[in-house]
Amino acid sequence: MFVYEKKLQYPIRIKNTNPKLASVIISQYGGPDGELGASLRYLSQRFSMPYPELKGLLTDIGTEELGHLEMVGTIVHQLTRNLTEEQIRTAGFDAYFVDHTAGVYPTAASGFPWSAAGIGVKGDVICDLTEDLAAEQKARVTYDNILRLSDDPDVNDVIKFLRAREIVHFQRFGEGLRLAKDRMGEKNVYYMNPSFDK
């Protein structure tokens, strides 16, 4: 189960509203490589993980990603505080505004709503962990691209933190693969699927 803690993982305080930037950052809330997908991918893959290290790792990283989802939602919320009439018309935010006002909705920056099609749960330990390595890199690049698009130091500071977490998670998933291979202890790790063939 999950218990809510009434604090963010990292402090966020964004002075200047910037709806256009919000309309880009929303992708890490509900886009293909965003935090919602990350969390659901790992928390769902857990169920078919055959080894305790991997059950633990996916639980703990999946839980941290829920905290990142809250952080990205907070960025979008603070960037869209007290919008002026002028800002909702001209700031490149109008397409989002017409559907969601200043609410936080899980969608990609392109307008495509969050979809499970962006994540994979294959029920095979090597396959799922290899997907997770790619997922962390995709999220890392998305944060790189946000850093290219944003000049706001209050935002960039938080994005920098989130980006650093992707690199740590990548390392841990890589280590998870190594531990899985040690556990399989066979020359041919593709001989069977330890998640399914007992």
Next chain:
Amino acid sequence: MQAENQPHACGTTEGKLPGKCAAMVFPYIAMQENTPDTYSKEEGLSTGTLFPGLNLPFFRAVKSQMNCAEPALCELMALDFAVAELGLYLDTHKDDKDAFALYTYYANLYKEGKEKYEKQYGPLNQISTARLGSYSWLSDPWPWDYERGSK
């Protein structure tokens, strides 16, 4: 196809990794070594990792700095972050006793710090209200609020 001039050092199903042979058709990430160097908890939080070895920043963001309006909360965040970061490390290094000692150290500080923080600023968990003596769970600010104000 054996090259004439150089016998293969690794077996048929193996390839070369730096300093060793290893099975092919499998991705390899080097395991972080036991008892890795760590930053202070404050530097860890502001960097996004407790481990200098995993700090690989992007060129566009090297100058930005952590924006901490509430020192007591940031102190707690730094402790919580150290615990979470070491927790992930321990998931793949469960036999590293030094890391577990550091984990225990930060976890105890976090537990103490959290109770102190809650007494002064309000509950972090709903169930803490039972200890605090009034149902203050609903008090502003919530984590996403820009206006922080007093609770």
